[in-house]
Amino acid sequence: MRSAHGRSGPGVCTFRGCCPGCRADRLLPGRGATGTPICRDCAGIARDFFCDRCGFEGLLLxxxxxxxxxxxxxxxxxxxxxxxxxxxxxxxxxxxxxxxxxxxxxxxxxxxxxxxxxxxxxxxxxxxxxxxxxxxxxxxxxxxxx
Structure with a gap:
């Protein structure tokens, strides 16, 4: 699977929602086979988006x-x-x-x-x-x- 913007790296995804693959409310940086935004686990993205201080999954600065x-x-x-x-x-x-x-x-x-x-x-x-x-x-x- 690939990221929602065809790449992986800083600023890949800035939106959250319910992942259609696992039904979890989280960051959706990946795309499923039909182009639907999905979470990193369902997309097979190894990079995590969890804050090193508080653990929130989101855009990292x-x-x-x-x-x-x-x-x-x-x-x-x-x-x-x-x-x-x-x-x-x-x-x-x-x-x-x-x-x-x-x-x-x-x-x-x-x-x-x-x-x-x-x-x-x-x-x-x-x-x-x-x-x-x-x-x-x-x-x-x-x-x-x-």
């Missing part, structure tokens, strides 16, 4: 992590308060972003430099990171228009 684990790491880096953790006041935001459907949409959103600037400017800088402390809180220093 860098480091063999799923979109949700990659989003978790990205938010942690962006919102690190200088102690290696996200400030407690921002945890509800992180939780909301992680729990939304389509984590890849959040990752794309976080590529916007204006979003990053807003998120980074909305938290206190920790003096343990001189570069961050030197940047200051740009949003807090702005005055509203008169």
């Amino acid at each position: 860098g480091g063999r992590l799923c979109e949700r684990c990659t989003l978790t790491d990205t938010l942690g880096r962006l919102l690190d308060d200088g102690t290696g953790h996200v400030a407690a006041s921002l945890q509800p935001l992180v939780t909301s972003l992680k729990e939304m459907d389509r984590p890849k949409s959040r990752l794309i959103w976080l590529r916007n430099p204006n979003v990053v600037r807003l998120l980074r400017g909305g938290r206190r800088q920790h003096p343990a990171h001189p570069r961050r402390a030197a940047l200051g809180n740009t949003l807090a220093n702005r005055r509203p228009p008169a």
